[in-house]
Every structure is written in C-alpha cells, then in structure tokens.
Amino acid sequence: ALYTTYYDKTKAQTVTWANTGLKFGDTAFVVWYNQKLGKMELLPAVVGADGTVAVSVPALGDCSTMTVVKANK
Secondary structure (H helix, E strand, O other): OOOOOOHHHOOEEEEOOOOOOOOOOOEEEEEEEEOOOOEHHHHHHEEEEOOOOOEEOOOOOEEEEEEEEEOOO
C-alpha cells in the first residue's frame, strides 16, 4: 500500500494469485524485480489444489514487478 511503513514495504511477504491458468502439480516460478532495491530473483512458487499460486517475496516496496511463469517438464 502507498502509505505503508518502510518496514512493511521491505519485509518478506507471501503473495497469492488466482486465475493464472495453472493446475495443481504444475511447476511454477515468479520472476521478482524491485526497482528501488535494484534486485531481481527467480523464486519457486507453490500451485495449490485450486490453481492458486503462492510465493514468498523478499519485499514489495513501492515498485516491485512480479511475473508468474510455468516451467516445462
């Protein structure tokens, strides 16, 4: 959120997505980039039974970009 404290913006958080088209058992990752911190990481994600994707990100900050990607087997 825009008016969140610096601490809340820079702590690790879990983010979830619905409607990604992924199915339980799919292997997924999230490409996470934070402009202010100058960091980019490929993070493992968990696809739940209902297709919801969950990932723990290092920080959200004011300017984070996240992309869910499916890995081919």
